[in-house]
Structures are given as structure tokens and as C-alpha cells.
Amino acid sequence: MSNENGLIYRISGPVVTAVGISPRMYEVVRVGDEGLMGEVIELHGDQSVIQVYEETSGISPGEPVIRTGQTLSVQLGPGLLTQIYDGIQRPLPKLEETMGVFITRGVDADGLDLEREWEFNATVKKGDEVSSGHVIGTVQETETIEHRVMVPPNVSGKVKSVKSGTFNIKETVCVLEDGSEIAMMQEWPVRHPRPFVQKYAPDVPLITGQRILDFLFPLAKGGTAGIPGPFGSGKTVTQQQLAKWSDAQIVVYIGCGERGNEMTEVLDEFPHLIDPNTNKPLMNRTVMIANTSNMPVAAREASVYTGITIAEYFRDMGYNVALMADSTSRWAEAMREISSRLEEMPGEEGYPAYLSSRLAEFYERAGRVQTLAGSDGSVSVIGAVSPPGGDISEPVSQGTLRIVKVFWGLDAGLARQRHFPAINWLNSYSLYPQALDQWYRENIAPDFPEVRTEISTLLQIESELQEIVQLVGSDALPIDQQLTLEVARMIREFFLQQNAFHDVDTFSDLDLQYHMAKAILTFQEEAKKAIAGGGQLEDVVNVPARTDLMRGRFEKGYAERISDLVSEMSKQIDASMEAN
Amino acid sequence: MSGKEYRTITDVKGPLVFLNKTEPVSYGEIVQLMLSNGSIKNGQVLDTSDDQVIVQVFEGTASVDRQTGVKFLGDVFKLPVSKGLIGRILDGAGRPRDGGPDIVADDMADIIGAAINPYSRQSPESFIQTGISAIDACTSLVRGQKLPIFSASGLPHNDIALQIARQAKLVGSDDDFVVVFCAMGITAEEYNFFVHDLERTGALENSALFVNLADDPAVERLITPRLALTAAEYLAFEHDYHVLVIYTDMTNYCESLRQIGAAREEVPGRRGYPGYMYTDLAMLYERAGLVKGKKGSITQFPILTMPGDDITHPIPDLSGYITEGQIVISRELHQKGIYPPINVLPSLSRLMNAGIGDGKTREDHKSVSDQLYAAYAQGKELRGLVAIVGEDALNERDLQLLKFADIFEHQFLRQGRDEDRSISEGTLDLAWDLLSNIDTKYLVRLDQKWIDKYHPNEKSGKEEE
Numbered sequence A: 001m002s003n004e005n006g007l008i009y010r011i012s013g014p015v016v017t018a019v020g021i022s023p024r025m026y027e028v029v030r031v032g033d034e035g036l037m038g039e040v041i042e043l044h045g046d047q048s049v050i051q052v053y054e055e056t057s058g059i060s061p062g063e064p065v066i067r068t069g070q071t072l073s074v075q076l077g078p079g080l081l082t083q084i085y086d087g088i089q090r091p092l093p094k095l096e097e098t099m100g101v102f103i104t105r106g107v108d109a110d111g112l113d114l115e116r117e118w119e120f121n122a123t124v125k126k127g128d129e130v131s132s133g134h135v136i137g138t139v140q141e142t143e144t145i146e147h148r149v150m151v152p153p154n155v156s157g158k159v160k161s162v163k164s165g166t167f168n169i170k171e172t173v174c175v176l177e178d179g180s181e182i183a184m185m186q187e188w189p190v191r192h193p194r195p196f197v198q199k200y201a202p203d204v205p206l207i208t209g210q211r212i213l214d215f216l217f218p219l220a221k222g223g224t225a226g227i228p229g230p231f232g233s234g235k236t237v238t239q240q241q242l243a244k245w246s247d248a249q250i251v252v253y254i255g256c257g258e259r260g261n262e263m264t265e266v267l268d269e270f271p272h273l274i275d276p277n278t279n280k281p282l283m284n285r286t287v288m289i290a291n292t293s294n295m296p297v298a299a300r301e302a303s304v305y306t307g308i309t310i311a312e313y314f315r316d317m318g319y320n321v322a323l324m325a326d327s328t329s330r331w332a333e334a335m336r337e338i339s340s341r342l343e344e345m346p347g348e349e350g351y352p353a354y355l356s357s358r359l360a361e362f363y364e365r366a367g368r369v370q371t372l373a374g375s376d377g378s379v380s381v382i383g384a385v386s387p388p389g390g391d392i393s394e395p396v397s398q399g400t401l402r403i404v405k406v407f408w409g410l411d412a413g414l415a416r417q418r419h420f421p422a423i424n425w426l427n428s429y430s431l432y433p434q435a436l437d438q439w440y441r442e443n444i445a446p447d448f449p450e451v452r453t454e455i456s457t458l459l460q461i462e463s464e465l466q467e468i469v470q471l472v473g474s475d476a477l478p479i480d481q482q483l484t485l486e487v488a489r490m491i492r493e494f495f496l497q498q499n500a501f502h503d504v505d506t507f508s509d510l511d512l513q514y515h516m517a518k519a520i521l522t523f524q525e526e527a528k529k530a531i532a533g534g535g536q537l538e539d540v541v542n543v544p545a546r547t548d549l550m551r552g553r554f555e556k557g558y559a560e561r562i563s564d565l566v567s568e569m570s571k572q573i574d575a576s577m578e579a580n
Numbered sequence B: 001m002s003g004k005e006y007r008t009i010t011d012v013k014g015p016l017v018f019l020n021k022t023e024p025v026s027y028g029e030i031v032q033l034m035l036s037n038g039s040i041k042n043g044q045v046l047d048t049s050d051d052q053v054i055v056q057v058f059e060g061t062a063s064v065d066r067q068t069g070v071k072f073l074g075d076v077f078k079l080p081v082s083k084g085l086i087g088r089i090l091d092g093a094g095r096p097r098d099g100g101p102d103i104v105a106d107d108m109a110d111i112i113g114a115a116i117n118p119y120s121r122q123s124p125e126s127f128i129q130t131g132i133s134a135i136d137a138c139t140s141l142v143r144g145q146k147l148p149i150f151s152a153s154g155l156p157h158n159d160i161a162l163q164i165a166r167q168a169k170l171v172g173s174d175d176d177f178v179v180v181f182c183a184m185g186i187t188a189e190e191y192n193f194f195v196h197d198l199e200r201t202g203a204l205e206n207s208a209l210f211v212n213l214a215d216d217p218a219v220e221r222l223i224t225p226r227l228a229l230t231a232a233e234y235l236a237f238e239h240d241y242h243v244l245v246i247y248t249d250m251t252n253y254c255e256s257l258r259q260i261g262a263a264r265e266e267v268p269g270r271r272g273y274p275g276y277m278y279t280d281l282a283m284l285y286e287r288a289g290l291v292k293g294k295k296g297s298i299t300q301f302p303i304l305t306m307p308g309d310d311i312t313h314p315i316p317d318l319s320g321y322i323t324e325g326q327i328v329i330s331r332e333l334h335q336k337g338i339y340p341p342i343n344v345l346p347s348l349s350r351l352m353n354a355g356i357g358d359g360k361t362r363e364d365h366k367s368v369s370d371q372l373y374a375a376y377a378q379g380k381e382l383r384g385l386v387a388i389v390g391e392d393a394l395n396e397r398d399l400q401l402l403k404f405a406d407i408f409e410h411q412f413l414r415q416g417r418d419e420d421r422s423i424s425e426g427t428l429d430l431a432w433d434l435l436s437n438i439d440t441k442y443l444v445r446l447d448q449k450w451i452d453k454y455h456p457n458e459k460s461g462k463e464e465e
């Protein structure tokens, strides 16, 4: 390595310029007397420009800069799950141990505990041919997740020896005939996607238990979604709901430049929440990255890469992984801040010209793939976007919407009416239904897609009728249109609204969602009949059994009771006609 | 302290001074400028290299010339901290302004403040009763929250902030709050208003004030809130105080930030404000909360005036993205003569759910709050419809909701500047009384069990049994 030691020439916020070294791009360097961690982001004549992952005040020109020869990498292996990291994979509990409750600087910490021992069970034997990505053994990492130890990239050959037993993650567990030694831990540079064989088109939904998402605007396993919305519209609650209830096997949650207390909330809650798919605490499958708004921006920039690399690593094991990034706008702003310190030519609204390609590269790392080991795994990516003033014509929203296949548009107006989730059903979209319909027909109900279409058509019609109502009042509409308004109201209040903070309402499985949607259509059907037979709309709408049906969703055991409630409603509507 | 004085200023631009040929100077280092007229100014290093150093001068660069001497003090900005800060009035740079002695420091604290490790935070969940119904019922405040007041010029945000400071208490506890008050560019008149009120109620002895007024140096405003928060952290986390930080006006702070950005010829973000304003604000607002193993807490009430009453303006917008909700003051309500003119509809407390309910406020709180909110929102919307189609087009339900909107504004929102309503008897019972103007069958957000227990008409029959 040439010129290992250089000197600081200039410091401007998180950006430091060094002279006297010639590092590679994206090489990690140690900056100043305290050895702060930094990454080379530009080479400029004899100057190397470095973004520093820690606070730089008090550092002076003339202090040393030392090369490490490494690029910014994460440690991958058993011990990732249940952990909470900062943007550069330093475990926050470890930082607390060494620095106390405030994050000071100059402290290094390994991403994984190198001392801890794990029970390794070899799944290959002497003489087996193995190559990159091939699983050579397993570790029960948490109660629910089996960690599959893989041959690191660019290693292959015949197994010379392999041993089961208790080891730490740096000890060799397997030796190949060419002498390559394999341990449970590997490292990977975060800015490079991990290799796979090929991408498949996603055809299975990621079930989130959130009715408006699953039913109207579904995301596929391996798909991408963007959630733009002004502050207070529900981005974080939606992301947390996905982290809690989606049927992914692994969840990577990135708090990127947002509030500290929101991460605390996740930390407090997840160990107590039970995963409906495994009946074990959700924490078992979760990895968290918290680089909050007041932590160094360069580490915020890195946090999304740290997160997605960890997600890819679990995908390589054949898992379905879901990654949430809250908020990608803060990541974009970190890029903007660094770029402006570099005095780069700005693009729109001061963002660097490469903003949209960075966004695209990030979302491209999502996908359902055939792994190197030949199995099927996926990474779904859901990015929150925080457009200034809620106006999505800005560059980050636009750059995101060009790439993602699902748009969950949060609406300030709905949030103000406390209609939650405040996802606008008129302008949101998903491009996946076509690819998923087959799955719904086979797994939920043969007419699932048709029911969805009916529900969304009713909502469309409602919005047109509402325009008339605004002018003349609803009493002026013909009776059948008044009924349509009632049905649409039922869709909104009973089906689309879902209280994230209610024990029962917080999650509905897809079967139940289907039955709830059917119940609404049954109501419409019965009401039409009753009105045709001389019943009064007012009476039909107010049958007590309909209220029971609607309120029932807050009670346990609703799935078992819903069909009885629907029959009772039909009976009462029928009776209301006779009463006339 | 290097002590060496340089006379190598090359350029002066706005609040910035550029100089060269120095020894190595640290980023963030504190600087003194010795003017030829004998006066001294203070500054801080914004950019440093072998060739050039850029200094931001807090008091502005008037009278600075090429002969001005520049001394680098070898350290970053620190505030002398001790319990003696309580009861003191300091200026925007932390010097006594009350004629009293210098603060005898127990410690020197870096004013930038380190980030709290998210893993070390404790979730805020203790309800603070402010005695103001609109806040207590609809946007409940909890200890450790950062809840700004979004106001606009000419509105009574100061009265509200003071009323909160006077009345705030933890129900069933007599821990008092210590107030740290931070003025940034407000007028002397506003400042006097605050001080007199704090004096009147005896709160001044329990407060620490950091004051930068409208005619004080604008750039100094960039450090004033950092001093205040440093004091708050020291009192909360070294001495177990519950600290209430009120700072006003964030809008002036942001203007100073913009001024520095412009002087550095930075590429601006939205509407001329620096692209890093979000991060900069977060480094203030995030200095609120509770941490594991410490008894004290920091609750923040930043006040900002929305330019042009526009909530999408970058200052309220970026603030709202960081704080844990907002209390929005409405000009419309103010013009109707309603105090406090809090518009609960765009207001929000993100930490409310954690702080209310059985054992904290009352079991029906959430239900009542949802119902108040829904009924008021619908009633208010109907006002628009009535303006077009007239009241005749409304059905019974709509008529009741329309009427409720007025009742809500005049009887629930409106209260005296010294009226301190308790959450249970004062606020929630009042809410039930007012809601009873609407037929129970339209009160769909209220659980039946609460109706049976608290509804004035429905419950009375039961109580007699």
C-alpha cells in the first residue's frame, strides 16, 4: 500500500481533505489524532476528500490521516439479529457501554461479537464440492431463525475438513483442499450488491395485515414501494406496521435521519410483540439500524447501504427479507450536504446530479432472486419519502416514483380527518396485482381479484358523486346513488380505516380481509333488494346488525364470527323491508 | 490557549472573516477579534485549512478591518455550568446580563452537545397536565417531549407558552419544573412580557434565561439555543431536574442560519434556506427526552412564527418533521376572540397514546379525544357546505354537528389565561357535557362502556340505582 500516512489539509464540517496519501475511492481511512473513521469519496489531484462518520470539531489541519486498505464493509454472521446499529454498523449497546448515554467519538466497535460462541452444525462433509453462497452449516441464531453459514464470495473447492461444535465466528469451521479457511463470519463492502444467479419476477404477495395495502395496493415479495407524505401523515406508523406484521422472515428496519424516540419505541415494543407467523417475539427476526437526525450525516448516508447489505446477506440464505427505510429523504439530504461541501455542481433543489441514479441503484438491490446456492430468496424494499411541504413534485419523490412499483400516497387531508392509514385510495397504485392474481385465486378465493375491482370501483364512483354532493347536498341524489355513498362510506370506515394502536384491529389476515370486503358487497346487494322492495334507505342502513358487524372487527375471534354477523345483517335488512 | 494574535485578514463578507497564514486551527475553535477601536468580538471557525481559515463573527463584522487582530483560543465553545445557572439571566453568548457575577463553573460543557444514543433513551410516557383543555384533551403533552407551537405574527403564542410554563404539572407528583428560557431575536417588549410574568408568579428564581434580543447580534442567535440546551442537559442529567425549555422565535434562528449560508455562497435548499437546515434543527430539537438511569428530563416548547401563516414554509415544515407533534395557533379563532386560539385539527401530539388512559389520565380519554376531534372536524366542514346550500339541506345529524363546532370553540377551547383545568373534572367532564348536545347514536367513536359510565344523561339514571 503506497503512502500510508498523510496529513489533514482542510476541514469543513463532515468533509475533510487530506494530502500525502493516495488511497482508493471508498477506502476507509483514520482521521486525526483520535483516529475518526472516514471514507474517501473523491480524489482530486494530490488531495483526497474524505467524509467523516463522526463529529469533526476540534480537529486541526496537520493531524494525521492513515489508510486502512479496506473499503467500508459490514461484518456478516450470527449475531446480527436483535441487534441495533448506527449507520456504520457499530452496535449501539456497545457504544453505551463504552461512552455512556451520549455518543462521543473515536470509539470503534465490531459489528458482531467476536468472542461469543455459537453452536455450528455442519451440513457438508469431507469431499463435497462447494462454492460461493453454498451453505456449509447452520446456527440457531434466535429462537426462530436458523442462520445458514455460507461459503464467502470468490471461494470454492472441495471440502478437506469440516467440524460441528461450538465456535466463535472467527474460528475456522471448514477448510477446502486449496487451503481456504472458512469461518462463520464474512465481510462485504456495503456499496456493492452481493451476487446472485438471476432475478425472478415476483409472484407472491408480501402480506402485511394492513387492509388497504394488501387488498388494494399490494406489494410483492421482492418488490419495491415508496411511501411519500408530509409530516404527521403516517409514514413511520406504516413502516412500523410493516416491520411488525408483514410475513417476511427477516426484517431490517433503518431509522435514517429521523427521531430518536421512534427507535426507542421499536426497541421497547418488539421484544413483547408476538409474530403471528411464528408465535415468538418479533425481535427474533429483526435487525435495526438507527442513525437518527442528530447523528453524523455521513454515517446517515452510509446507513441505507449497511442495511441493504445485511438484507441481501439473509436473502442469500434463502429467506424472504423486508427492509424499511425511514426516511430516504434524509438519506438524500445527507448526499446533498456532502455534495455541497465538495462544491459539486448541484442539480435540482441543490441535490447532486447523481441523486436519481443513487436512488435507482438502491432500489435495484431489492428483488426476488435465485441465490448462488440455488434457492429462492427475496428482499422487499419500502422507502418512506418526506417531501417538503408534502409536495411530491420534488426530486426525491419523483426519483423514487420512477423506480418503485408501488406508490402508497399519504394524504394530509385524510390524516387531518384522522382517517388512518391516511393512504389516498384514489391516487395510490400498485403494479403487482396482475402478477399476484393467480396466487390470490389459488390461496384465498377464486373471485378475489373481482372483489377487489368492485371495491375500488365503488370508491371511484363515490369520488365522482362527492363532487355533486358538494354542490347540492346528498339528499338531492337519487336513492340508488345515496346507497352507493353509504356503501362507499362503509368501505372507508369499516375496511380502509385501520387503527394501528388497537390490539385487534392492527392486523387482519388476508382471509379476513376478503370476508370483510365480501360483507360490504353483501350489504350492498341486500340493501338494493330491500329498497327495490319498498324498504327505506335510512332503515336499511341503521339495522343494528350492521353496526355489530362493523364494530365487531375490534373484538377477538372476529374471523370466526363474521359470517354469522353477515347473515344476521341480511336477515334484519330483509325484515326492515317487511316492516314497511 | 495559543494566545498568538494574527493580523492576516484578507476578506470580510457579511458575518464572515477570511484569514490566512495561521498555524493549524481546529474546526469549531473559538476566536476573538481585537478591533483597532479597542472592542472585542467573538467568533467561531467554520472552515479551516493550511491556507485559509473562515470565521463566523457572532456580533457581525461592522468595524472589522485588515488590521484587526485575531486570536484563536484553542478550544471549542463551552458553557460554564453549575446549579448556579438557576435564577440567572445571561445574554445570547452566555455572559451575565443581570448584573450578577460570572457563573462559577462546576464544569465546562461543549455547547454542540453529543447525540443521545437511541438505545439509551427511555420512552416518554408521563402525562403533563397543562390545564389547557385543548392541549390536555387533544394533543396531550408528555414529559420529555418536544412539542413546538406553530404560530404567526400577532397571535398570543407567548401567553400560551407562559400559561403552560405556569401550570404544567405531573398529576399526582409535586416535582417542579425548572424553566430554561431562550430568546432569539425577539423584541424587548416581548422579552419584558416574559420576564414580568415569570417574576409575577415567582418562577424567575426557578428559571435560567438566555437572551438575545432583536437588536443583539443576529449571528449570535446560532449559539444561544445551544447554550440553553447545554444548561438544560446539565440540570436534567447531572442534577435530576425536570427542565422545560421554551425557546422563541425559531424563525429568527433560521434567518440567521440562512444569512451564514448566503455569505458562504452555499447552494441553497428550499426558499434560500441551507440544505442542512433539517440536520441543524434536529441537533437542537433532539436534545429533548429522557435517558436510562437518569431521573431528570428535558421537555421542549419551541415557538416559531410561520412566515405568511404558511405551514408548508421550510421553517415549520422541517420542524414538524423533527418534533413530536405541533400545536397550531389559528388566526381565525383569534379573530373570533377565542383564547387560547388553538386549532386542534392540524395539531398533533405523537406521544399522546403513551401518556394517556387508565392509570395515567382517565380510561375514557382516548375515546373522548377521538370523538371531540371527529365531531369538531365534521362540524367545521359542514360550515363550508352550509355557506353554499344553506342549513335547510342538512339532516338532523349534520345540524347537531354544525352546532357542536360552535359549542366546542366557545366552551371547550375558550378559557381564561389563569384558568387551570384539571384533566378529569375540568377537561374530560366538560367534554362529556358538551358532547351530550349530540344524540348518542351519532357518537360512534365513544365506546358504549364509557357512555354508560360518563355520559351526563345516560349515567345519571345508573348512579341512582
Ligand SMILES: Nc1ncnc2c1ncn2[C@@H]1O[C@H](COP(=O)(O)OP(=O)(O)O)[C@@H](O)[C@H]1O
Pocket (backbone or CB within 6 Å): A229, A230, A231, A232, A233, A234, A235, A236, A237, A238, A420, A421, A422, A498, A499, A500, A501, B349, B350, B351
Ligand atoms: N394506522 C394508524 N392508526 C392510528 N393512528 C395513526 C396511524 N397512522 C398514523 N397515525 C397517527 O398519526 C401520527 C403521525 O404518524 P407518523 O407515522 O409518525 O407520521 P409521519 O412519519 O408521516 O410524520 C401518529 O402519531 C398517530 O397518531
Ligand SMILES: [Mg+2]
Pocket (backbone or CB within 6 Å): A235, A236, A237, A258
Ligand atoms: Mg415519521
